[in-house]
Amino acid sequence: MFFQAIIVGTILFLIVRFIRERQQIVKIAKHFGGPKPLPVIGNLLEFNTDIPGIFETGIRLLKIHGPDTFFWGLFNLYLLVVSSPKNVEKVLLAKNAQKSLLYTFLEPWLRTGLLLSSGEKWFQRRRILTPAFHFKILEQFVAVFNKETDVMVANLRKHVDQQEFDIYSYVTLMALDSICETSMGISVNAQNDPDNDYVKNVKSMSVLFLQRIFDPLVATPILYELIHPRAYKQRRIVQELHNFTDSVIAERRKQLQPNGEKRHNFNQSDENLYSKQKMTFLDLLLSVNVDDEPLDDLEIREEVDTFMFEGHDTTTSGISFTIYELARNQHVQDRIYEEIVSILGKNYREAELTYQVLQDFKYLEMAIKEALRLYPSVPFIGRHLTEDTELDGITLPAGVEILVAIYMIHRNPEVFPDPERYDPERFSEDAESKRGPYDYIPFSAGARNCIGQRFAMLEMKVAIIKLISNYRILPGESLQQFRVRTDLVIRPHTGVAVKLMERV
Ligand code: HEM
Numbered sequence: 001m002f003f004q005a006i007i008v009g010t011i012l013f014l015i016v017r018f019i020r021e022r023q024q025i026v027k028i029a030k031h032f033g034g035p036k037p038l039p040v041i042g043n044l045l046e047f048n049t050d051i052p053g054i055f056e057t058g059i060r061l062l063k064i065h066g067p068d069t070f071f072w073g074l075f076n077l078y079l080l081v082v083s084s085p086k087n088v089e090k091v092l093l094a095k096n097a098q099k100s101l102l103y104t105f106l107e108p109w110l111r112t113g114l115l116l117s118s119g120e121k122w123f124q125r126r127r128i129l130t131p132a133f134h135f136k137i138l139e140q141f142v143a144v145f146n147k148e149t150d151v152m153v154a155n156l157r158k159h160v161d162q163q164e165f166d167i168y169s170y171v172t173l174m175a176l177d178s179i180c181e182t183s184m185g186i187s188v189n190a191q192n193d194p195d196n197d198y199v200k201n202v203k204s205m206s207v208l209f210l211q212r213i214f215d216p217l218v219a220t221p222i223l224y225e226l227i228h229p230r231a232y233k234q235r236r237i238v239q240e241l242h243n244f245t246d247s248v249i250a251e252r253r254k255q256l257q258p259n260g261e262k263r264h265n266f267n268q269s270d271e272n273l274y275s276k277q278k279m280t281f282l283d284l285l286l287s288v289n290v291d292d293e294p295l296d297d298l299e300i301r302e303e304v305d306t307f308m309f310e311g312h313d314t315t316t317s318g319i320s321f322t323i324y325e326l327a328r329n330q331h332v333q334d335r336i337y338e339e340i341v342s343i344l345g346k347n348y349r350e351a352e353l354t355y356q357v358l359q360d361f362k363y364l365e366m367a368i369k370e371a372l373r374l375y376p377s378v379p380f381i382g383r384h385l386t387e388d389t390e391l392d393g394i395t396l397p398a399g400v401e402i403l404v405a406i407y408m409i410h411r412n413p414e415v416f417p418d419p420e421r422y423d424p425e426r427f428s429e430d431a432e433s434k435r436g437p438y439d440y441i442p443f444s445a446g447a448r449n450c451i452g453q454r455f456a457m458l459e460m461k462v463a464i465i466k467l468i469s470n471y472r473i474l475p476g477e478s479l480q481q482f483r484v485r486t487d488l489v490i491r492p493h494t495g496v497a498v499k500l501m502e503r504v
Pocket residue numbers: 099114115116126306307310311312314315318376377378381382442443444447448449450451452453455456
C-alpha cells in the first residue's frame with residue numbers, strides 16, 4: 001500500500017511538472033511562432049526526408065516563420081532558431097551559454113579542446129593559442145598553402161578538356177595536407193595517398209557524426225555507446241586517430257628536447273613569441289607553461305585534434321563553394337583572372353604567393369566573402385543556455401538549445417537585396433560600411449569567434465588564385481541538380497561537378 005502510494009505520488013508529480021513545463025513552453029512557442037506541431041511528435045514529421053531534404057525543409061520553414069522560429073520536438077523538447085540581429089547578438093554574447101549538446105558527439109575525438117571547452121579552461125587555451133595566428137606565423141603557413149595547392153593543380157591537369165568531375169574531393173585532400181603540416185609539422189601526403197589510414201579515419205568521423213545527428217534514437221551518448229553498432233566502429237576510429245596524434249606529439253617532443261628550447265610562460269604575455277621561430281601549432285603547445293607547468297600530452301592532443309577537425313572541412317567548403325559560384329559566374333572569374341595578371345605580372349603562374357602579396361587581392365576577397373555569405377561553412381551555431389535568460393522580452397529557462405542560423409542571417413533581404421544572387425560587389429568597402437556587426441558573421445562574433453579566420457582566408461585565396469591562374473573552370477552538367485547538406489559544416493551533397501580548360 002505504501003509503495004503504491006509512492007508510485008502514484010511520483011506519477012502525479014511528474015504529470016504536474018510536465019503540464020507546468022508544457023504551459024511555459026507553449027508561451028515561448030507562441031511568442032516566437034513556428035510551424036504547427038502534431039501531438040507528441042511536434043514538427044518531426046516535417047523532417048522525414050533525405051539528408052539534404054532535412055536542410056531544405058529547415059530553410060523553407062525558417063523562410064516562412066523567421067527570423068526567429070520555434071520548433072517542437074518529441075513531447076516537451078524544442079529548439080529555438082534565431083537570425084534577427086538583436087537576438088543573435090544576445091545569444092552569441094551570452095555569458096551563461098555553452099556549446100550545444102550536438103557538439104558533444106565530437107567529444108570522444110576532440111575532448112574539450114578549444115572548440116568544445118568552456119569557462120576558465122577555454123579562456124586560458126584561447127590565450128595560449130591566439131599567438132599561433134600571429135602574422136609572422138601565418139607568413140610561414142602561406143608557403144605550405146603554396147606547396148599543397150601546387151600539388152592539387154598538378155593532380156587536376158588530367159581533367160583538362162575532359163568530362164565533368166567532382167573537384168570537392170581534390171580540395172578536401174589539399175586542405176587536409178595543409179592543416180596536417182601547419183598544425184603538426186608532418187606531411188600525411190593525402191593528395192597522393194588518399195588511402196592513408198589517418199585521412200580515411202578523419203573522413204569516417206565526419207560521416208559518423210552526420211549519421212548520428214539524424215538518428216534520434218541514439219542522440220543520447222549512453223544509448224549510443226550501449227546499443228549502436230556504429231559506436232564500436234567509432235571507438236576503433238577514435239583510438240586510431242588518437243594513436244596517430246600521440247605518436248606525432250611524442251616524436252616532436254623528442255626532437256625539441258635536445259635543443260633545450262626555452263619554455264614560454266603564459267602567465268606573462270609574450271607578444272614576440274613567434275617573431276623569429278619557425279613553428280607549428282604543436283610546437284607552440286609543446287613550448288608553453290601554464291601556471292609554471294607544461295601542458296601534458298592529453299591536453300596537447302585535444303588542441304591538435306581540434307585544429308585538424310575545424311581547420312580542413314571549413315576551408316574545403318569555402319573554396320569549393322567559391323569554385324561553384326565562379327563556374328556559374330564567368331564574369332566574376334574573368335575579373336579575378338584580370339586581378340591576378342595585374343598584381344603578379346606576366347609570370348603569374350610561377351609566382352610564389354606571399355602573405356604580403358595576398359593582401360592586394362581585394363576583388364578576390366570580395367568574391368570569397370560573397371561565397372561565404374551564400375554558403376557559410378558553419379551554417380548554424382549551437383548554444384545551450386545554462387541559466388534562465390531573457391530573450392526578446394521573454395524568459396527562456398536554463399537548458400534551452402538555441403541555433404544561430406548564420407545561413408539565414410546572410411539571406412536577410414533587407415540587408416542583402418535579391419539574396420540568392422551571387423554578387424561580390426556586396427563586399428565593396430562602401431557596401432560593407434553600411435551593414436551592422438551581426439548582418440554578416442561567417443566566422444561568428446564575440447569571444448567565441450573563429451580563431452582561424454585569417455589562416456582560412458589566406459588558404460582560400462592561395463587555392464583560388466592558383467586554380468584560376470591555370471584553368472578556366474566551367475560548370476559541369478550535374479551542377480543543375482546541385483544540393484547541399486549540413487552537419488556542423490555545410491557540404492555539396494554530391495560534390496561540385498566542373499570541367500577544366502587550360503589557360504594559355
Ligand atoms: C572558411 C573557413 C572557416 C569558417 C567559415 C569558420 C567558422 C567558424 C565559426 C562560425 C566558429 C564558431 C563555432 C561555434 O561557436 O560553435 C569557429 C570556431 C573555431 N574555428 Fe573556425 N572557421 C573556419 C576555419 C578555421 C580554421 C582554418 C581553423 C584552424 C586552423 C579554425 C579553428 C576554429 C576553432 C579552434 C574554433 C573554436 C574557437 C573558440 O571557441 O574559441 N577555423 N569557426
